[in-house]
Amino acid sequence: MTTTKTGERALADLQREHGPALFHFLLGLTFGDRQRAEDLLQETLVHAWQHPEAFDAPYDSMRPWLFTVGRRLAIDARRSRLARPAEVSDAVLESAPAPQDTADSAVRALDVREAVKTLSPEHRAVLVQIYFRGMSVGETARELGIPAGTVKSRSYYALRLLSRSLPGYSSRSSSLSRPRMADASATST
Structure with missing residues (x-):
């Protein structure tokens, strides 16, 4: 049954x-x-x-x-x-941020600090206000007591000088901490 x-x-x-x-x-x-x-x-x-x-x-x-x-x-x-x-899927692994090499970023920060020290006090003051303190051109002009056009030109020339002493950085970038690919022709000039 x-x-x-x-x-x-x-x-x-x-x-x-x-x-x-x-x-x-x-x-x-x-x-x-x-x-x-x-x-x-x-x-x-x-x-x-x-x-x-x-x-x-x-x-x-x-x-x-x-x-x-x-x-x-x-x-x-x-x-x-x-x-x-717990099982980890490939999607989770792909979305996880890659670990950064802190030693490399520390070396770059030291390189930038040393290069900024070589600038004239006027150029350095503009870069400190704009790039390190995050101020706008107008705020920097008011803080330093100079016209906004002078702030723009000083930051332009200061970045050009830095790009020569820091070949791995672009003077056209919005931040000094963004490295660019250095090619052989750019480093030889």
Whole structure:
């Protein structure tokens, strides 16, 4: 009798009768993860097929037994996921920022400081206000008491002088900390 009850037809009837309710129950246990709930549903039905004695139980419905098996399988699956390290997908790795070489940036900062020290006090004052303190041309003009045009020309000439002493930096960039590719022709002039 157990062989007919656990046959394909009996399992199909069991899934049709209890599958939707069991799926919604497992969906709640998996916090809405449909794929995991479907996997647990299939695993629960496999357990029913492997245990034909459950069909001969004294109760009227298989539903309590199925829900108990499904709940235990969900608990076991959660415990096994928590026991191993979290999986990291390629998308997470690609979006993670690449570590920066702090020694390289420290050397560049020292190079810039040394180069700025070689400028005249007037040129240095303009660059300090604009690039190191983040002031606009108008704010720098008011702070130093000079016309805005003078601020622009001093910053232009100061950056040109720096580009000669720092061949890896561009005088056209908006920041002194942006290196550019130095080609052989630019460094030989």
